[in-house]
Amino acid sequence: MNNHQISISDLSLGYSSKKVISQANLNISEGDFWGLVGPNGQGKSTFIKTLMGLVRPLSGKIKYVGLSRKDIGYVPQRSSVTSTLDMTTTEFIALSAPGLPFSKTRKSTITSVLKSVWLNNKGGRSIKTLSGGERQRLSIARALVRNPKLLILDEPDTGLDFTSIGHLTELLTELNANKKITILLISHNLHTVQRLTSKTVLFAHGQAHSGATSEVLTNEKITAAFTNSQISQDSVLKWLQKEA
Protein backbone atom coordinates (compact mmCIF):
# COMPACT_ATOMS: atom_id res chain seq x y z
CA MET A 1 0.00 0.00 0.00
CA ASN A 2 1.23 3.47 -0.85
CA ASN A 3 2.21 5.72 2.05
CA HIS A 4 2.17 8.95 0.16
CA GLN A 5 0.63 10.21 -3.01
CA ILE A 6 0.02 13.41 -4.94
CA SER A 7 -3.15 13.49 -7.02
CA ILE A 8 -3.40 16.19 -9.65
CA SER A 9 -6.73 16.70 -11.33
CA ASP A 10 -7.77 19.14 -14.08
CA LEU A 11 -4.86 21.37 -13.25
CA SER A 12 -4.36 24.51 -15.31
CA LEU A 13 -1.16 26.45 -14.75
CA GLY A 14 0.33 29.73 -15.73
CA TYR A 15 0.66 33.33 -14.75
CA SER A 16 -2.11 35.91 -14.66
CA SER A 17 -1.74 36.88 -18.29
CA LYS A 18 -0.74 33.56 -19.81
CA LYS A 19 -2.01 30.00 -19.44
CA VAL A 20 0.85 27.52 -19.86
CA ILE A 21 -0.80 24.14 -19.24
CA SER A 22 -4.45 23.14 -19.41
CA GLN A 23 -6.28 20.30 -17.70
CA ALA A 24 -3.34 18.20 -16.48
CA ASN A 25 -4.14 14.94 -14.68
CA LEU A 26 -1.50 12.92 -12.86
CA ASN A 27 -1.01 10.57 -9.91
CA ILE A 28 2.40 10.51 -8.27
CA SER A 29 2.77 7.56 -5.92
CA GLU A 30 5.47 6.58 -3.45
CA GLY A 31 8.53 5.13 -5.14
CA ASP A 32 7.64 6.49 -8.57
CA PHE A 33 10.38 7.83 -10.81
CA TRP A 34 8.91 10.38 -13.20
CA GLY A 35 10.59 12.14 -16.07
CA LEU A 36 9.38 15.60 -17.09
CA VAL A 37 10.31 16.44 -20.65
CA GLY A 38 9.38 18.99 -23.27
CA PRO A 39 10.69 22.07 -25.02
CA ASN A 40 11.59 25.11 -22.95
CA GLY A 41 8.76 27.45 -22.03
CA GLN A 42 6.14 24.68 -22.04
CA GLY A 43 5.50 24.68 -18.29
CA LYS A 44 7.86 22.15 -16.72
CA SER A 45 9.28 24.65 -14.24
CA THR A 46 5.85 26.17 -13.58
CA PHE A 47 4.57 22.66 -12.89
CA ILE A 48 7.21 21.92 -10.25
CA LYS A 49 6.84 25.38 -8.71
CA THR A 50 3.13 24.69 -8.37
CA LEU A 51 3.81 21.33 -6.74
CA MET A 52 6.09 23.07 -4.24
CA GLY A 53 3.41 25.67 -3.57
CA LEU A 54 5.40 28.57 -4.99
CA VAL A 55 2.92 29.28 -7.80
CA ARG A 56 -0.85 29.09 -7.43
CA PRO A 57 -2.69 27.00 -10.03
CA LEU A 58 -5.15 28.86 -12.23
CA SER A 59 -7.67 26.06 -11.69
CA GLY A 60 -7.85 22.41 -10.70
CA LYS A 61 -6.70 20.53 -7.61
CA ILE A 62 -3.53 19.10 -6.10
CA LYS A 63 -4.19 16.65 -3.28
CA TYR A 64 -1.27 15.67 -1.02
CA VAL A 65 -1.77 12.39 0.86
CA GLY A 66 0.81 11.33 3.46
CA LEU A 67 3.17 14.21 2.74
CA SER A 68 3.22 17.97 2.94
CA ARG A 69 5.01 20.50 0.80
CA LYS A 70 7.81 20.53 3.39
CA ASP A 71 8.57 16.92 2.44
CA ILE A 72 9.54 17.99 -1.06
CA GLY A 73 13.28 18.31 -1.71
CA TYR A 74 14.45 20.49 -4.58
CA VAL A 75 17.65 20.43 -6.58
CA PRO A 76 17.86 23.55 -8.76
CA GLN A 77 19.85 23.90 -11.95
CA ARG A 78 23.62 24.21 -11.59
CA SER A 79 23.51 27.90 -12.35
CA SER A 80 21.53 28.66 -9.21
CA VAL A 81 24.70 28.74 -7.08
CA THR A 82 25.64 32.13 -8.44
CA SER A 83 27.57 33.75 -5.64
CA THR A 84 31.12 34.90 -6.18
CA LEU A 85 31.85 34.13 -2.55
CA ASP A 86 33.28 30.76 -1.64
CA MET A 87 31.69 28.31 0.75
CA THR A 88 32.65 24.95 2.25
CA THR A 89 30.66 21.84 1.38
CA THR A 90 29.69 21.52 5.04
CA GLU A 91 28.44 25.10 5.17
CA PHE A 92 26.57 24.67 1.88
CA ILE A 93 24.54 21.85 3.39
CA ALA A 94 24.18 23.35 6.87
CA LEU A 95 22.68 26.59 5.55
CA SER A 96 19.69 24.83 4.06
CA ALA A 97 18.42 23.15 7.20
CA PRO A 98 17.06 25.50 9.86
CA GLY A 99 18.53 24.68 13.24
CA LEU A 100 21.16 22.34 11.84
CA PRO A 101 24.15 24.72 12.12
CA PHE A 102 23.87 24.74 15.90
CA SER A 103 22.55 21.24 16.55
CA LYS A 104 24.59 18.57 18.36
CA THR A 105 24.13 16.12 15.50
CA ARG A 106 25.28 18.64 12.90
CA LYS A 107 28.56 16.95 12.05
CA SER A 108 27.19 13.42 11.88
CA THR A 109 24.15 14.52 9.86
CA ILE A 110 26.28 16.30 7.29
CA THR A 111 28.81 13.45 7.13
CA SER A 112 25.96 11.04 6.58
CA VAL A 113 24.37 12.97 3.67
CA LEU A 114 27.77 13.56 2.08
CA LYS A 115 28.38 9.82 2.28
CA SER A 116 25.02 9.09 0.70
CA VAL A 117 26.05 11.04 -2.40
CA TRP A 118 29.60 9.59 -2.39
CA LEU A 119 31.25 12.83 -1.31
CA ASN A 120 32.45 11.62 2.11
CA ASN A 121 36.01 12.68 1.32
CA LYS A 122 34.94 16.21 0.40
CA GLY A 123 33.73 17.45 3.80
CA GLY A 124 34.99 20.95 4.57
CA ARG A 125 36.32 21.46 1.03
CA SER A 126 35.65 24.64 -0.92
CA ILE A 127 32.72 24.19 -3.33
CA LYS A 128 34.74 26.00 -5.98
CA THR A 129 37.21 23.10 -6.06
CA LEU A 130 34.50 20.55 -6.88
CA SER A 131 33.80 19.35 -10.41
CA GLY A 132 30.43 19.98 -12.07
CA GLY A 133 29.24 16.48 -11.26
CA GLU A 134 30.40 16.73 -7.64
CA ARG A 135 28.62 20.06 -7.23
CA GLN A 136 25.43 18.52 -8.55
CA ARG A 137 25.71 15.63 -6.07
CA LEU A 138 26.35 18.20 -3.34
CA SER A 139 23.09 19.93 -4.31
CA ILE A 140 21.34 16.58 -3.95
CA ALA A 141 22.96 16.14 -0.52
CA ARG A 142 21.61 19.55 0.47
CA ALA A 143 18.12 18.46 -0.49
CA LEU A 144 18.53 15.11 1.31
CA VAL A 145 19.45 16.75 4.62
CA ARG A 146 15.79 17.75 4.93
CA ASN A 147 14.69 14.09 4.62
CA PRO A 148 12.44 14.56 1.61
CA LYS A 149 9.83 12.02 0.56
CA LEU A 150 9.73 13.53 -2.91
CA LEU A 151 12.81 14.83 -4.70
CA ILE A 152 12.48 17.23 -7.64
CA LEU A 153 15.54 17.74 -9.83
CA ASP A 154 15.59 20.54 -12.39
CA GLU A 155 17.89 19.61 -15.27
CA PRO A 156 20.64 18.17 -13.04
CA ASP A 157 22.54 16.74 -16.01
CA THR A 158 22.93 19.99 -17.93
CA GLY A 159 26.56 20.63 -18.78
CA LEU A 160 27.84 17.44 -17.17
CA ASP A 161 30.29 15.12 -18.88
CA PHE A 162 29.51 11.49 -19.65
CA THR A 163 31.14 10.12 -16.48
CA SER A 164 29.37 12.63 -14.23
CA ILE A 165 26.01 11.81 -15.81
CA GLY A 166 26.80 8.14 -15.14
CA HIS A 167 27.45 8.84 -11.45
CA LEU A 168 24.33 10.96 -11.22
CA THR A 169 22.03 8.37 -12.76
CA GLU A 170 23.51 5.68 -10.54
CA LEU A 171 22.92 7.86 -7.48
CA LEU A 172 19.33 8.67 -8.43
CA THR A 173 18.58 5.00 -9.07
CA GLU A 174 19.95 4.13 -5.64
CA LEU A 175 17.96 6.87 -3.88
CA ASN A 176 14.79 5.73 -5.61
CA ALA A 177 15.30 1.99 -5.16
CA ASN A 178 16.93 1.79 -1.73
CA LYS A 179 15.69 4.88 0.08
CA LYS A 180 12.26 4.78 -1.57
CA ILE A 181 12.40 8.45 -2.44
CA THR A 182 9.92 9.45 -5.12
CA ILE A 183 11.71 11.37 -7.85
CA LEU A 184 10.60 13.89 -10.47
CA LEU A 185 13.37 14.55 -12.97
CA ILE A 186 13.28 17.42 -15.45
CA SER A 187 15.73 16.76 -18.24
CA HIS A 188 16.39 17.54 -21.87
CA ASN A 189 18.40 14.35 -22.10
CA LEU A 190 15.84 11.87 -23.37
CA HIS A 191 18.31 8.97 -23.06
CA THR A 192 18.64 9.64 -19.32
CA VAL A 193 14.88 9.89 -18.90
CA GLN A 194 14.33 6.70 -20.88
CA ARG A 195 16.95 4.80 -18.88
CA LEU A 196 15.92 6.00 -15.42
CA THR A 197 12.20 6.63 -15.30
CA SER A 198 9.19 4.39 -15.43
CA LYS A 199 6.70 7.18 -16.07
CA THR A 200 6.97 10.41 -18.03
CA VAL A 201 5.07 13.63 -18.55
CA LEU A 202 5.55 15.33 -21.91
CA PHE A 203 4.83 19.05 -21.79
CA ALA A 204 4.02 20.47 -25.20
CA HIS A 205 1.54 22.78 -26.90
CA GLY A 206 -0.20 23.68 -23.64
CA GLN A 207 -0.88 20.04 -22.70
CA ALA A 208 0.72 17.59 -20.27
CA HIS A 209 0.64 14.04 -21.68
CA SER A 210 1.48 11.48 -18.99
CA GLY A 211 1.95 7.73 -19.00
CA ALA A 212 4.52 4.99 -19.04
CA THR A 213 7.84 6.27 -20.36
CA SER A 214 7.81 3.75 -23.21
CA GLU A 215 4.41 5.04 -24.32
CA VAL A 216 5.20 8.74 -24.00
CA LEU A 217 8.69 8.78 -25.48
CA THR A 218 7.79 7.65 -28.96
CA ASN A 219 9.26 9.12 -32.13
CA GLU A 220 5.87 10.43 -33.19
CA LYS A 221 5.08 12.25 -29.95
CA ILE A 222 8.57 13.64 -29.50
CA THR A 223 8.76 14.90 -33.08
CA ALA A 224 5.37 16.59 -32.68
CA ALA A 225 6.35 18.13 -29.34
CA PHE A 226 9.69 19.51 -30.43
CA THR A 227 8.69 20.74 -33.89
CA ASN A 228 9.53 24.45 -34.14
CA SER A 229 11.45 24.31 -30.89
CA GLN A 230 14.94 25.75 -31.16
CA ILE A 231 16.10 24.74 -27.75
CA SER A 232 17.21 21.17 -27.07
CA GLN A 233 16.82 20.33 -30.72
CA ASP A 234 20.28 18.73 -30.81
CA SER A 235 19.73 16.30 -27.96
CA VAL A 236 16.29 15.42 -29.29
CA LEU A 237 17.60 14.81 -32.82
CA LYS A 238 20.33 12.53 -31.46
CA TRP A 239 17.72 10.61 -29.54
CA LEU A 240 15.42 10.30 -32.55
CA GLN A 241 18.32 9.13 -34.73
CA LYS A 242 19.23 6.46 -32.22
CA GLU A 243 15.63 5.31 -31.86
CA ALA A 244 15.24 5.12 -35.63
Add this chain to the structure above:
Amino acid sequence: MNTEERGIFSDIPNIWNNFTETYDFFPEIFHSGWLVAILLSMVGILIVARSKVFIGAAITQTSTFGISIALFIIGLEGMSDATGQAKDGLILFYSILAACLCTFWAFVNKSFFWQLLQKLKLPVQTSKESNQNSKEDVTAWLFLLSSAGSIVLLSKSPIGKEVIDKLIFSTIIGATKEDVNLVATISLIGITLICLFMDKVTLVFTDRDYATAIRLPATFIEIVFALFSGVALGACLKISGTLYTFGCLVLPVLISANFIKSTRVLFFMAPIAAFLFAFLGFALGNFYDIPQTQLTVFCMGIFYPISLLFNSLFIKN
Protein backbone atom coordinates in the same frame (compact mmCIF):
# COMPACT_ATOMS: atom_id res chain seq x y z
CA MET B 1 64.93 50.97 0.11
CA ASN B 2 66.53 49.71 3.32
CA THR B 3 66.90 53.27 4.53
CA GLU B 4 63.23 53.90 3.82
CA GLU B 5 62.19 50.71 5.59
CA ARG B 6 64.32 51.60 8.62
CA GLY B 7 62.75 55.05 8.51
CA ILE B 8 59.20 53.71 8.66
CA PHE B 9 60.00 51.20 11.41
CA SER B 10 61.94 53.73 13.47
CA ASP B 11 58.94 56.05 13.11
CA ILE B 12 56.57 53.59 14.80
CA PRO B 13 56.89 55.07 18.35
CA ASN B 14 56.42 58.56 16.91
CA ILE B 15 53.44 57.43 14.82
CA TRP B 16 51.86 55.95 17.94
CA ASN B 17 52.53 59.05 20.06
CA ASN B 18 51.23 61.34 17.34
CA PHE B 19 48.13 59.15 16.96
CA THR B 20 47.30 59.14 20.69
CA GLU B 21 47.75 62.92 20.90
CA THR B 22 45.47 63.61 17.94
CA TYR B 23 43.00 60.98 19.08
CA ASP B 24 42.52 62.86 22.35
CA PHE B 25 41.67 66.05 20.45
CA PHE B 26 39.48 64.62 17.65
CA PRO B 27 38.09 61.27 18.80
CA GLU B 28 34.95 61.74 16.66
CA ILE B 29 36.97 61.65 13.44
CA PHE B 30 38.66 58.38 14.34
CA HIS B 31 35.53 56.78 15.77
CA SER B 32 33.35 57.70 12.83
CA GLY B 33 36.00 56.54 10.32
CA TRP B 34 36.44 53.15 12.01
CA LEU B 35 32.73 52.61 12.54
CA VAL B 36 31.94 53.53 8.93
CA ALA B 37 34.53 50.96 7.77
CA ILE B 38 33.10 48.23 10.03
CA LEU B 39 29.47 48.93 9.09
CA LEU B 40 30.10 49.11 5.35
CA SER B 41 32.15 45.91 5.31
CA MET B 42 29.17 44.06 6.80
CA VAL B 43 26.82 45.47 4.15
CA GLY B 44 29.42 44.75 1.46
CA ILE B 45 29.40 40.99 2.11
CA LEU B 46 25.90 40.64 0.69
CA ILE B 47 26.63 43.01 -2.20
CA VAL B 48 29.66 40.91 -3.16
CA ALA B 49 27.64 37.72 -2.58
CA ARG B 50 25.18 38.87 -5.27
CA SER B 51 28.10 39.78 -7.58
CA LYS B 52 27.01 43.40 -7.68
CA VAL B 53 30.23 45.17 -6.77
CA PHE B 54 29.88 47.94 -9.32
CA ILE B 55 26.32 48.64 -8.19
CA GLY B 56 27.96 49.71 -4.92
CA ALA B 57 29.73 52.50 -6.82
CA ALA B 58 26.47 53.55 -8.48
CA ILE B 59 24.70 53.65 -5.11
CA THR B 60 27.34 55.87 -3.51
CA GLN B 61 27.28 58.19 -6.50
CA THR B 62 23.47 58.35 -6.50
CA SER B 63 23.55 59.13 -2.82
CA THR B 64 25.89 62.05 -3.59
CA PHE B 65 23.33 63.21 -6.14
CA GLY B 66 20.69 63.01 -3.39
CA ILE B 67 22.80 65.34 -1.23
CA SER B 68 23.19 67.64 -4.20
CA ILE B 69 19.39 67.77 -4.62
CA ALA B 70 19.05 68.56 -0.88
CA LEU B 71 21.54 71.42 -1.20
CA PHE B 72 19.73 72.67 -4.28
CA ILE B 73 16.42 72.66 -2.38
CA ILE B 74 18.06 74.46 0.55
CA GLY B 75 19.18 77.15 -1.92
CA LEU B 76 15.74 77.37 -3.57
CA GLU B 77 13.80 77.52 -0.34
CA GLY B 78 16.03 80.19 1.09
CA MET B 79 17.06 77.89 3.88
CA SER B 80 20.39 79.59 4.25
CA ASP B 81 19.10 81.03 7.50
CA ALA B 82 17.92 77.65 8.80
CA THR B 83 19.80 76.06 11.64
CA GLY B 84 22.70 73.77 10.86
CA GLN B 85 20.77 70.87 12.37
CA ALA B 86 17.79 71.38 10.04
CA LYS B 87 20.07 71.55 7.01
CA ASP B 88 21.99 68.51 8.17
CA GLY B 89 18.77 66.58 8.66
CA LEU B 90 17.55 67.42 5.17
CA ILE B 91 20.89 66.46 3.60
CA LEU B 92 20.95 63.15 5.50
CA PHE B 93 17.36 62.43 4.50
CA TYR B 94 18.02 62.94 0.79
CA SER B 95 21.27 60.99 0.93
CA ILE B 96 19.47 58.01 2.52
CA LEU B 97 16.45 58.34 0.21
CA ALA B 98 18.61 58.25 -2.93
CA ALA B 99 20.58 55.26 -1.59
CA CYS B 100 17.39 53.41 -0.65
CA LEU B 101 15.88 53.89 -4.12
CA CYS B 102 19.03 52.34 -5.56
CA THR B 103 19.24 49.44 -3.13
CA PHE B 104 15.56 48.58 -3.65
CA TRP B 105 16.12 48.53 -7.40
CA ALA B 106 19.32 46.51 -7.08
CA PHE B 107 18.43 43.90 -4.47
CA VAL B 108 14.66 43.38 -4.33
CA ASN B 109 13.29 40.87 -6.84
CA LYS B 110 11.36 42.65 -9.56
CA SER B 111 8.34 40.34 -9.18
CA PHE B 112 7.65 42.23 -5.94
CA PHE B 113 7.31 45.50 -7.85
CA TRP B 114 5.13 43.86 -10.54
CA GLN B 115 2.81 42.45 -7.89
CA LEU B 116 2.68 45.83 -6.17
CA LEU B 117 1.79 47.62 -9.43
CA GLN B 118 -0.85 45.01 -10.22
CA LYS B 119 -2.36 45.42 -6.75
CA LEU B 120 -2.56 49.13 -7.43
CA LYS B 121 -4.57 48.20 -10.57
CA LEU B 122 -2.03 49.75 -12.85
CA PRO B 123 -2.09 48.34 -16.39
CA VAL B 124 1.21 46.43 -16.29
CA GLN B 125 2.08 43.02 -17.67
CA THR B 126 4.32 40.64 -15.78
CA SER B 127 7.56 40.28 -17.63
CA LYS B 128 9.61 37.21 -16.86
CA GLU B 129 12.45 38.26 -19.10
CA SER B 130 13.03 41.61 -17.45
CA ASN B 131 14.12 39.79 -14.26
CA GLN B 132 16.92 38.12 -16.12
CA ASN B 133 18.25 41.19 -17.88
CA SER B 134 21.63 42.44 -16.84
CA LYS B 135 21.54 45.52 -14.64
CA GLU B 136 24.86 46.75 -15.96
CA ASP B 137 23.35 49.25 -18.38
CA VAL B 138 21.17 50.88 -15.71
CA THR B 139 24.08 50.82 -13.25
CA ALA B 140 26.30 52.70 -15.69
CA TRP B 141 23.49 55.16 -16.45
CA LEU B 142 22.89 55.80 -12.73
CA PHE B 143 26.60 56.27 -12.07
CA LEU B 144 27.11 58.74 -14.92
CA LEU B 145 23.89 60.68 -14.42
CA SER B 146 24.55 61.06 -10.69
CA SER B 147 28.20 62.02 -11.15
CA ALA B 148 27.39 64.71 -13.67
CA GLY B 149 24.10 65.76 -12.07
CA SER B 150 25.55 66.45 -8.63
CA ILE B 151 27.99 68.96 -10.15
CA VAL B 152 25.62 70.50 -12.72
CA LEU B 153 22.86 71.05 -10.17
CA LEU B 154 25.10 73.08 -7.88
CA SER B 155 27.25 74.81 -10.47
CA LYS B 156 25.79 78.21 -9.48
CA SER B 157 26.11 77.59 -5.78
CA PRO B 158 29.68 77.98 -4.49
CA ILE B 159 28.81 76.68 -1.01
CA GLY B 160 26.89 73.70 -2.36
CA LYS B 161 29.64 72.90 -4.82
CA GLU B 162 32.18 72.97 -2.02
CA VAL B 163 30.14 70.39 -0.08
CA ILE B 164 29.96 68.10 -3.12
CA ASP B 165 33.69 68.53 -3.82
CA LYS B 166 34.34 67.56 -0.23
CA LEU B 167 32.21 64.44 -0.60
CA ILE B 168 33.94 63.44 -3.82
CA PHE B 169 37.33 64.13 -2.24
CA SER B 170 36.11 61.94 0.62
CA THR B 171 37.28 63.75 3.72
CA ILE B 172 36.08 62.76 7.15
CA ILE B 173 37.31 65.92 8.85
CA GLY B 174 34.38 67.62 10.50
CA ALA B 175 32.70 64.41 11.70
CA THR B 176 30.67 65.09 14.82
CA LYS B 177 29.59 63.18 17.90
CA GLU B 178 26.12 62.87 16.33
CA ASP B 179 27.70 61.19 13.30
CA VAL B 180 29.45 58.69 15.57
CA ASN B 181 26.20 57.95 17.42
CA LEU B 182 24.32 57.50 14.15
CA VAL B 183 26.82 55.04 12.63
CA ALA B 184 27.18 53.20 15.97
CA THR B 185 23.40 52.76 16.18
CA ILE B 186 23.13 51.48 12.60
CA SER B 187 26.10 49.15 13.23
CA LEU B 188 24.47 47.71 16.37
CA ILE B 189 21.26 47.06 14.45
CA GLY B 190 23.31 45.41 11.71
CA ILE B 191 25.22 43.18 14.12
CA THR B 192 21.96 42.14 15.81
CA LEU B 193 20.33 41.27 12.48
CA ILE B 194 23.39 39.28 11.40
CA CYS B 195 23.50 37.35 14.68
CA LEU B 196 19.81 36.48 14.37
CA PHE B 197 19.45 35.76 10.66
CA MET B 198 22.94 35.20 9.22
CA ASP B 199 22.24 31.77 7.70
CA LYS B 200 18.91 32.69 6.15
CA VAL B 201 20.24 35.95 4.72
CA THR B 202 23.35 34.19 3.38
CA LEU B 203 21.23 31.57 1.64
CA VAL B 204 18.92 34.17 0.07
CA PHE B 205 21.87 36.17 -1.24
CA THR B 206 23.94 33.22 -2.47
CA ASP B 207 21.22 30.94 -3.83
CA ARG B 208 17.86 32.70 -4.16
CA ASP B 209 16.14 29.93 -6.15
CA TYR B 210 16.83 27.35 -3.50
CA ALA B 211 15.96 29.73 -0.65
CA THR B 212 12.57 30.36 -2.25
CA ALA B 213 12.05 26.63 -2.81
CA ILE B 214 12.53 25.90 0.90
CA ARG B 215 10.10 28.69 1.76
CA LEU B 216 12.45 31.32 3.11
CA PRO B 217 10.81 34.75 2.80
CA ALA B 218 13.36 35.81 0.19
CA THR B 219 11.61 38.99 -0.96
CA PHE B 220 11.01 40.14 2.62
CA ILE B 221 14.67 39.55 3.48
CA GLU B 222 15.70 41.50 0.37
CA ILE B 223 13.42 44.40 1.32
CA VAL B 224 14.86 44.55 4.84
CA PHE B 225 18.40 44.44 3.44
CA ALA B 226 17.61 47.13 0.84
CA LEU B 227 16.24 49.37 3.57
CA PHE B 228 19.11 48.71 5.97
CA SER B 229 21.85 49.04 3.36
CA GLY B 230 20.22 52.21 1.98
CA VAL B 231 20.22 53.82 5.41
CA ALA B 232 23.78 52.66 6.11
CA LEU B 233 25.17 53.79 2.76
CA GLY B 234 23.32 57.11 2.80
CA ALA B 235 24.53 57.94 6.31
CA CYS B 236 28.12 56.78 5.70
CA LEU B 237 28.33 58.72 2.46
CA LYS B 238 27.28 61.94 4.12
CA ILE B 239 29.93 61.44 6.79
CA SER B 240 32.88 60.11 4.81
CA GLY B 241 32.33 60.75 1.09
CA THR B 242 32.16 58.58 -2.01
CA LEU B 243 35.64 57.05 -2.23
CA TYR B 244 35.84 55.91 1.39
CA THR B 245 32.26 54.62 1.30
CA PHE B 246 32.73 52.57 -1.85
CA GLY B 247 36.21 51.41 -0.80
CA CYS B 248 35.09 50.18 2.61
CA LEU B 249 32.00 48.60 1.06
CA VAL B 250 33.82 46.16 -1.20
CA LEU B 251 37.56 45.95 -0.54
CA PRO B 252 37.56 44.46 3.00
CA VAL B 253 35.16 41.76 1.75
CA LEU B 254 37.16 40.99 -1.37
CA ILE B 255 40.39 40.83 0.64
CA SER B 256 38.96 38.68 3.45
CA ALA B 257 37.27 36.31 0.98
CA ASN B 258 40.71 35.41 -0.34
CA PHE B 259 41.84 34.18 3.06
CA ILE B 260 38.88 31.99 4.01
CA LYS B 261 36.55 29.45 2.45
CA SER B 262 33.50 30.16 4.58
CA THR B 263 30.90 32.86 3.95
CA ARG B 264 29.79 32.67 7.59
CA VAL B 265 33.32 33.36 8.85
CA LEU B 266 33.43 36.30 6.44
CA PHE B 267 30.81 38.09 8.54
CA PHE B 268 33.46 38.31 11.29
CA MET B 269 36.59 38.58 9.18
CA ALA B 270 35.53 41.43 6.89
CA PRO B 271 34.67 43.91 9.70
CA ILE B 272 37.93 43.03 11.49
CA ALA B 273 39.91 43.60 8.27
CA ALA B 274 38.05 46.86 7.64
CA PHE B 275 38.85 48.11 11.14
CA LEU B 276 42.54 47.15 10.87
CA PHE B 277 42.94 48.93 7.53
CA ALA B 278 41.06 51.99 8.78
CA PHE B 279 43.19 52.06 11.95
CA LEU B 280 46.39 51.81 9.92
CA GLY B 281 45.23 54.38 7.35
CA PHE B 282 44.14 56.88 9.98
CA ALA B 283 47.28 56.50 12.12
CA LEU B 284 49.71 56.73 9.19
CA GLY B 285 47.73 59.45 7.45
CA ASN B 286 47.71 61.49 10.60
CA PHE B 287 51.47 61.19 11.07
CA TYR B 288 52.59 61.69 7.46
CA ASP B 289 49.91 64.31 6.77
CA ILE B 290 48.22 62.29 4.01
CA PRO B 291 44.39 62.32 3.66
CA GLN B 292 43.35 59.46 5.94
CA THR B 293 40.39 58.12 4.00
CA GLN B 294 42.34 57.98 0.75
CA LEU B 295 45.27 56.30 2.47
CA THR B 296 42.98 53.66 3.99
CA VAL B 297 41.46 52.83 0.58
CA PHE B 298 44.94 52.90 -0.98
CA CYS B 299 46.28 50.41 1.60
CA MET B 300 43.33 48.10 0.94
CA GLY B 301 43.83 48.48 -2.80
CA ILE B 302 47.51 47.55 -2.49
CA PHE B 303 46.71 44.58 -0.29
CA TYR B 304 44.02 43.11 -2.57
CA PRO B 305 46.41 41.58 -5.16
CA ILE B 306 48.51 40.19 -2.29
CA SER B 307 45.39 38.47 -0.95
CA LEU B 308 44.66 37.08 -4.43
CA LEU B 309 48.16 35.64 -4.56
CA PHE B 310 47.76 34.13 -1.10
CA ASN B 311 44.47 32.59 -2.19
CA SER B 312 45.89 30.98 -5.31
CA LEU B 313 48.90 29.62 -3.39
CA PHE B 314 47.39 28.40 -0.14
CA ILE B 315 43.58 28.41 -0.13
CA LYS B 316 42.24 27.18 -3.47
CA ASN B 317 43.56 23.65 -3.14
